[in-house]
Amino acid sequence: MTRLRIDLAYDGGGFYGWATQPHIRTVQGTIEAALHKLLRVPEHDPDEPLRLVVAGRTDTGVHASHQVCHLDIDESTLERAVGHMKVPAVTALEHRLQRLLPTDIAIHRVSVAPDGFDARFSALERTYVYRIADRASEVDPRLRGCVLHIDDTLDLDAMNRAAAMTLGLHDFGSFATPNPGGTTIREVKRATWTRVPSRPLVPARDDVATHGTGDVATIGYVTPTLESGLVCFTIVADAFARNMVRSLVNACVAVGIGKRDLDWFAGKMAVPKREGSTGPIAPQGLTLEHVAYPPDDKLASRAEAIRAVRTLP
CATH class of the missing domain: 3.30.70.580 (Pseudouridine synthase I, catalytic domain, N-terminal subdomain)
Structure with a gap:
């Protein structure tokens, strides 16, 4: 085999x-x-x-x-x-x-696959990115399948303060559903909200063409990358429970538009109980971007360790 x-x-x-x-x-x-x-x-x-x-x-x-x-x-x-x-x-x-x-x-x-490799249990961490076009973004209809459009301007500072509360080992029971026999305890290694800067794909031109009369025929222009201006949530964890990322995004967005405050988010982290206000946001903005694995000689031991049911200290 x-x-x-x-x-x-x-x-x-x-x-x-x-x-x-x-x-x-x-x-x-x-x-x-x-x-x-x-x-x-x-x-x-x-x-x-x-x-x-x-x-x-x-x-x-x-x-x-x-x-x-x-x-x-x-x-x-x-x-x-x-x-x-x-x-x-x-x-x-x-x-x-x-x-x-x-x-x-x-x-x-x-x-x-190298000896000891298990796609699920050998993984060290997964990286997800959720992309949003808010009111401060230019909505590009070509991205409608992988970007969520919302009609609000997001407060990224407040959202980052909420996201910072997720770092470390926590029970994310307010934001996730456990698998049978499993838990919602996960270790989040990174969670940040950023706005993608406007990066030119085609830089502005220094030359100006004329037709001998001094009239300008063409002028410089800038073509931005497709992601320019989007708000992106990047989260890295050892693993994720069901609906965890989308529910965290939804809660952060609620803080970012002023619907909820940081004390509410802190309460959700402190008491891991699922209820209606921490359900998942729409799926289309979410992409699994990367799965990291240890060196080949550590694959089997990693898989064995991760199979154990996690508990909080």
């Missing part, structure tokens, strides 16, 4: 989250169906399930620019990917899988 590491990205707008569900389009279900077709393995085959294990399950409508999963596969099954291609089986699988998948999923790389 060979364990493969698959690095990928997807536009979550057309999926009901990562995890496979009957008769519903999900990222996992779409990729697994493609694997079964490509490798000529009947679906629900108990001897070769072709089941993906992911670093972090994303909810309905949430995107990933860099997700990681692993797949355990029999070597003889993997060889079926080669066909008439004169390349190694793993390379053939990567190329064929990318061509077979829909355009809202992209395979970055398929590789043989």
